[in-house]
Amino acid sequence: MLLVLMFALIAAGCVAIDLSSLKGRQKRRDRVVWGLLWIVGMAATICTLLKIQVPSPLLLIIFIFKPINDLVASWF
Incomplete structure (x- = not known):
């Protein structure tokens, strides 16, 4: 947990700079x-x-585009 806190502090510093x-x-x-x-x-x-x-x-992308791909494949 200490590592997460250290990361959050470093990220907050980077956020302030950016x-x-x-x-x-x-x-x-x-x-x-x-x-x-x-x-x-x-x-x-x-x-x-x-x-x-x-x-x-990648699983989300497959879940979204698989039905579209099947639909287009059935047309041809």
Whole structure:
């Protein structure tokens, strides 16, 4: 747990450094995308540190596109 806390402190420092470069009203979308990527990255790192098994994102892509692929294959 100490490792997760240390990671969170280092990540907070990096966020503070990066966020200063994204200040300004015209860069709102950039901040939203940047924030989402940081959240996903930190969640993945915390899952790795806590040794939580997470299924592959490829399974989600297969789940979404398999019915579409079957539909298109049935047309031809």
